[in-house]
Amino acid sequence: MISARGLARSFTARGGRTVHAVKGVDLDVMEGELVGFLGPNGAGKTTTLRMLTTLLKPTAGEATVGGCDLRTDPIGVRRNIGYVAQSGGTAGDCTVAEEVELQGQLYGLSRSSAQWRGVDLIRQLDLAGLDQRMTKTLSGGQRRRLDIVLSLIHGPKVLFFDEPSAGLDPQSRANLWDHIRRLRSDGGVTLFLTTHYLEEADSLCDRILVIDNGEIVAEGTPDALKARVSGDGVAIQVGAGQALRAAEIAGTLPGAREVSTVDSTVRFRVPRGDTAMPELLRALDSAGITMTTVQVNRPTLDDVFLSLTGRSLRDAEEGAAGPRADARP
Numbered sequence: 001m002i003s004a005r006g007l008a009r010s011f012t013a014r015g016g017r018t019v020h021a022v023k024g025v026d027l028d029v030m031e032g033e034l035v036g037f038l039g040p041n042g043a044g045k046t047t048t049l050r051m052l053t054t055l056l057k058p059t060a061g062e063a064t065v066g067g068c069d070l071r072t073d074p075i076g077v078r079r080n081i082g083y084v085a086q087s088g089g090t091a092g093d094c095t096v097a098e099e100v101e102l103q104g105q106l107y108g109l110s111r112s113s114a115q116w117r118g119v120d121l122i123r124q125l126d127l128a129g130l131d132q133r134m135t136k137t138l139s140g141g142q143r144r145r146l147d148i149v150l151s152l153i154h155g156p157k158v159l160f161f162d163e164p165s166a167g168l169d170p171q172s173r174a175n176l177w178d179h180i181r182r183l184r185s186d187g188g189v190t191l192f193l194t195t196h197y198l199e200e201a202d203s204l205c206d207r208i209l210v211i212d213n214g215e216i217v218a219e220g221t222p223d224a225l226k227a228r229v230s231g232d233g234v235a236i237q238v239g240a241g242q243a244l245r246a247a248e249i250a251g252t253l254p255g256a257r258e259v260s261t262v263d264s265t266v267r268f269r270v271p272r273g274d275t276a277m278p279e280l281l282r283a284l285d286s287a288g289i290t291m292t293t294v295q296v297n298r299p300t301l302d303d304v305f306l307s308l309t310g311r312s313l314r315d316a317e318e319g320a321a322g323p324r325a326d327a328r329p
């Protein structure tokens with residue numbers, strides 16, 4: 001449904017500096033898949049999305065979306081896609097029903113089919129009863145769902161979604177995730193979303209592409225990606241002055257690695273944290289070491305990112321949080 005080869009985009013920043021925002025991305029998304037594009041701020045997610053939705057011309061590479069070529073048939077691409085931008089798409093000065101009807105007409109639907117289809121989508125996205133409300137009075141979650149209605153009004157095959165839950169509270173986020181899952185299972189629409197929330201990618205996506213510095217650095221199902229980081233992370237807390245000896249003991253467990261200590265906390269990785277615990281407890285006990293707490297963590301997508309790039313996704317995000325270079329395309 002989406003296929004890109006060598007897709008790249010550079011910008012000339014103020015002062016003449018060239019920013020290589022996306023550096024030759026290859027990707028394939030099959031019909032009906034829900035694929036997440038995960039990466040820290042500034043990784044190149046939005047730029048890729050804007051290219052795939054014809055809003056930005058690639059500097060190099062090619063792509064087809066819904067069978068239409070990005071360069072030679074951008075109108076065909078637009079007919080096949082819906083796009084929910086990060087900034088949203090509602091105008092504010094009209095009612096929900098008017099906004100939906102207008103959007104349908106902009107896509108060439110007759111007034112009556114825009115209304116008919118709008119009513120159906122408004123109901124699907126749990127906005128029934130709000131159709132006469134001014135859009136500017138909607139809550140963040142309601143507005144996001146209205147954005148989805150607007151993007152689906154013309155019956156697109158592919159829905160592009162930039163940071164679905166940015167700015168939403170946890171409850172609205174969970175509610176939106178339910179709607180996104182339902183869109184895929186009920187409507188058969190192919191979904192491609194960008195996110196820098198690990199939990200969002202993990203919970204929603206069939207497959208994840210991890211992007212960093214404009215390049216795809218990993219790809220797979222959330223489970224397959226996590227399986228690349230072998231072993232569980234274990235953190236134990238021991239009595240004062242006992243951490244070094246406890247670390248030595250932890251290091252003797254079968255398959256133990258990456259053993260480290262900070263104050264009275266000892267961290268390490270083992271193939272199976274749960275099965276390693278009894279042996280560790282026995283060994284610590286016979287050495288007279290008191291263990292006060294224990295935590296066993298399954299690998300996360302952040303661990304995947306860390307093992308691929310040497311830094312945490314969360315740190316990478318914080319590091320990239322500075323102001324964006326202003327530039328001309």
Ligand SMILES: Nc1ncnc2c1ncn2[C@@H]1O[C@H](COP(=O)(O)OP(=O)(O)OP(=O)(O)O)[C@@H](O)[C@H]1O
Pocket residue numbers: 011012013019020021022039040041042043044045046047048196324325326327328329
């Ligand atoms: N118009 C532009 N001019 C100059 N640089 C740009 C422009 N648009 C994007 N960039 C730069 O390209 C890189 C990728 O930006 P992009 O918005 O695609 O990242 P992102 O992964 O979507 O980040 P975010 O999660 O913050 O939206 C960043 O370094 C950004 O500053």
